[in-house]
Amino acid sequence: MSGAAPALEVAGVGHRFGARAALADVSMRVERGRFAALLGPNGAGKTTLFSVITRLYDNRQGRVAIFGHPLDREPSRALARLGVVFQARTLDTDLTVEQNLLYHANLHGIARGAARVRIAELLDRVGLSDRRGDKVRTLSGGQSRRIEIARSLVHRPELLLLDEPTVGLDLESRADIVAIVRALVRDEGLSVLWATHIFEEIDPADDAVVLHRGQVVASGRAGDLARPGETLADAFRRLVADPGRAAA
């Protein structure tokens, strides 16, 4: 089948809203078993790119493939390998944790029996086994996020996309979430694309892509983006500065 195709390949993707180009000729990849960061200031096009990769928008320009399955020709095979944590909260607050996760399992064609076993395993993993029967509205922001991560993993995806998953969380919850996802990469070989503008979440050894005004302005090992003596945050500010100022 797909051989050694990367977990995610985005090639020459463009997307327009009316006259304005939200993405222009974006190319990037997430290698198998790697944690890749997608960096960009607000409005850089990160969420639009996520929407293209999750097929919420059709990309007429360019190509997206997930483990070698092109999104336009084999959407089912591609989406079955993909887990997503959206930026907005997307749990049903009136339903219990388990009802939410079962619904998601069903959406991926997993019967309830098999799903229950998997859900128990995942709730254990995110440390919320005791909240299984509670309504989502009783959870804190950080707990809901952990449930959303558990939900995105129910169907055993091989690539996980997270769109600014730690936004609005306190330091401790943020650290928990980063730790959970990094453990998944380390222990289970999950491939991850993590959109953020919080540099503390990124290791120098991670892959990183910097998106600015809908274009990729830099990519490579996060540690290599910085010049000697520069922090990653400095490097990022330099990369997304206005062209006139960047030349200085």
Added chain:
Amino acid sequence: MSSSRTVEAAARPETRHRLGRLDAVGYLICLGGIVRRELLRFFNQKERFFSALVRPLVWLFIFAAGFRNTLGVSIEPPYQTYVLYEVYVVPGLAVMIQLFNGMQSSLSMVYDREVGSMKVLLTSPYPRWTLLLAKLIAGVSVSIVQAYAFLAVAYFWESDIPALGYLAALPAFLASGLMLGAIGLFLSSLVRQLENFASVMNFVIFPMFFASSALYPLWRIRESSETLYWICELNPFSHAVQLVRFALYLQFEPLACAVVVGTALAFFGMAVVAYDPGRGLMARRGGPAGETP
């Protein structure tokens, strides 16, 4: 993290056992999940259940009782004798529940889109039209529960529906629910925001309900206005009401059936196009905040 470990782990996904299945059985599981979620949400919102039931009951207990003496309904099919006005309006009110429910589902689609749970649905690996169909069936299931709850109350009030009629009407309710749900689904693709929903009430629900055979037989309307009569005749809601009315009295209305099924297919088709990421309104609809013009 050591690099040898990463490489070893990276090789694993290839052999990883996937849980979901993408065949017809998988789709049925998916459909079941969508219907179950809709029913859970419905029963969780007690006020929604009661308001859905109270609305037609108010019509039946107050409006119909008031008009009882003014509006005698003469013999016309499917009735075999003069019927009380209360008896006449029951089928129309049952389908009115489905009309409101169809619009309510459409409202919840718009809400789902705003809060993002629509994205969760649309990242399911099944083809998009099958997901919309599942969503439609889920809404219809809720509407059928509501319609039968109303019929149960009406049974003790004033009703002469034969026992078998309740069973015979099930497919009719299914068809009318699908039609009204499909109209709602299509409208949900047009309505940009939740606030615009009031206009859906004014311009869709009320005209459809009043310009129909739900409250008065069409020959009565014809006596007062030929134009209005034709508007009612062309209104698919009239046909949904007639289909259910005839079925409740163990008769089949082929024209009504054809109109209802045809309208359902047409609106569902338009909804599928509207929700297609490439062609329809989803493509033109604004992107995420901050990334749109």
